[in-house]
Amino acid sequence: MNNPREIAIEIVKRFIEDDAWVTPLIRSYYKTFRDHRDSELMTELVYGTVKNYIKLSKVANTYLARSNLNSLNALQQALILVSIYELLYLTKIPEYATIHSYVEISKKITNTRFSKLINALLRNIQRRTKKVEFEPYEEFSINKELYIYLSRKLPTEFLNKLLNHSLEPHKVYVRCDNLINGEVNDSIFAPSCGLENVLFPETFLLKTVAALLRCKECANPVFQDLSTQIAQHLIPYVPRGTYLDLTSAPCLKSSYLSKRYPDILIISNDLNLKKLRRAKENFVMQNHLFVCSDAVRTAFKKTFDVVILDPPCSGLGTLRRKPEIKIRMNVEKIESLKELQRNMLNTASRLVRQNGYLCYMTCTVNPEENEELIQNFLKHRKDFIIETTKMNGIEFLENAYGIYIDGSKYDCDFFFFTTLRRVEQ
Ligand SMILES: C[S@@+](CC[C@H](N)C(=O)[O-])C[C@H]1O[C@@H](n2cnc3c(N)ncnc32)[C@H](O)[C@@H]1O
CATH class of the missing domain: 3.30.70 (Alpha-Beta Plaits)
Known part of the structure; x- marks a missing residue:
């Protein structure tokens, strides 16, 4: 198969059917194309469809006369959504060409009856025979529960900025x-x-x-996204220091530090052995060791000059690059992540030596996983103070407990970072 539209449909089908993440699938198909324009069309179709998934579903359901998307199988759903995306968003392609392509594809991969349905559906959408009105969560294609949650947590202007950013093509x-x-x-x-x-x-x-x-x-x-490349430049350098990255895989930041500062010793810890093994193969440096253990119940006995904690988070700063999160993240998952982060922060704090640093960071914009977590931690831990050093030439969004890399300003993900210093009480 080397038709970019057919491959896009196959990838979106796997996104619907298997909860697959689309980026590795997209990259796995690049080698099948001789012409890079085909790779670019396939990429745009997949990301565009997933970024606008809820909105496109609303259009489809409004126009599907006697059925509903959920009553169709994943292949049929993917065919409908990708074709509507191309028709409505890829305006440089003539509409008749789009409709013709998808009718032909549906004859090939489904059946004549379904190709007739596609033909009628796309022609009606082309003629705008129905009016479709969207609620804000549909306009941004984010699940309703998550939208309501974020509306309560974030100022409207910032939320709109974040969600508009999530609809743009990413870098x-x-x-x-x-x-x-x-x-x-x-x-x-x-x-x-x-x-x-x-x-x-x-x-x-x-x-x-x-x-x-x-x-x-x-x-x-x-x-490695630009946001996390900025973040790793914010981690303090302690000459000949010992570093522990408690939740390190795929070890992007720890591998950078081992290369940048050959005189330090850095231990990359993670619970996921497979990811650690891959990192060990990719990043070979004498000052970089790998340990597999649970960050909450870790058996490390000694303390370190710098402990890095980049725990699992809701990923809400990465929506532009990982649009699946807008569909899949929910309040229940956020609650369990918060508990994990709190426990990991407590463990991490015990592993920092006197005068040492604890760098806490996430790729989310949820205050409960960032500044509110740090604020609560500091209420009980008077032996830590905030000591985040900024970087010349980069403007951050700041609050009392940390800084955010502004994804819309730097054309990357949004990212939270703070440095705590352990002091004598
Ligand atoms: C955000 S990623 C870290 C990314 C990393 N800092 C980097 O730059 O490549 C979070 C990591 O936490 C790991 N993790 C999740 N639960 C863990 C636990 N209980 N103990 C240790 N690591 C855990 C995951 O396997 C994942 O690799």
Whole structure:
């Protein structure tokens, strides 16, 4: 199969049927295309459909005369949603061409009866025969429960900014470790190759799918969003210090630190052995060790100069890159994450030596997982103070307990970061 529309339908089907994450699936198909324009169309169709999933479903259900999306199988649902997305959003493609393509595909992968349904549905949508009105949560394609929860937690202006950001196409960034200390000047990193250097010597924005593939072949890049690349620059450097990254996998930050500061010793701990093994293969540095243990009940006896805690979180800062979260995250999951984060923070705090640092960070914008958690922690732990150091040239969104990287300003995820210092009581 090398038709970009058919592949997009297959990926969206797996998103519906198996709760699959779409990014690894999209990347796994890039090699099947000779022409990068096909890769780009497939990518746009998948992300566009998933980002607008709830809104497109509303359009489909309004126009489906006698049935409802949920009464169809996952393949039929995917076909309908991807085709509506192309018709409504990819306005450079003539509407007749879009309708023709999906009718032909549906004849091939479903049956004649269903292809007639697709034909009628798309033609009616093209003629706008019905009026569809959207509630705000549908407009942003976020599940209603999560929208209500966030409306209570976040100022309206910020929530709208976050959700508008979630609908835009996202950017892909890589980190090239051989440039961390500015040692190598490799021609692969020239702007003509579709890579744009941003903020740090090792950080690049990939401008095209072609750049992504070329970069992979030549430079062994680490895919890492700009937000977390900024965050790792905020972690304090303690010369010859000992570092513990308590929830480290896939070890993007700890591998950066081991490379940037060869004189430190860093231990990457995580509960997930498979992810740790992969990280160990990818990041080989003598000052970087790997341990598999539960961060809450860890058996570490000694204390460290720097403890890093980047725990599992609701991921609400990453909606643009991981639109699945808008559909799948809910209040029950957030409650259990909060408890886990609280427990992990307590354990992490015990592992910080006197005058040492505890860096807490998440890729969510939920105050309950960030500043409110830190505020509550500090109420009981007078032996810790806030000591977050900012970075020249970068504007953060600040509050009394930490800083946010503003995803809409820096064209990346939103990310929370704070440094606590253990002091004598
Ligand atoms: C947000 S990710 C960390 C990303 C990492 N800091 C990086 O830069 O690559 C959170 C990690 O916590 C790990 N985790 C979840 N529960 C854990 C537990 N009880 N103990 C240790 N690690 C855990 C997950 O396996 C996941 O890899």
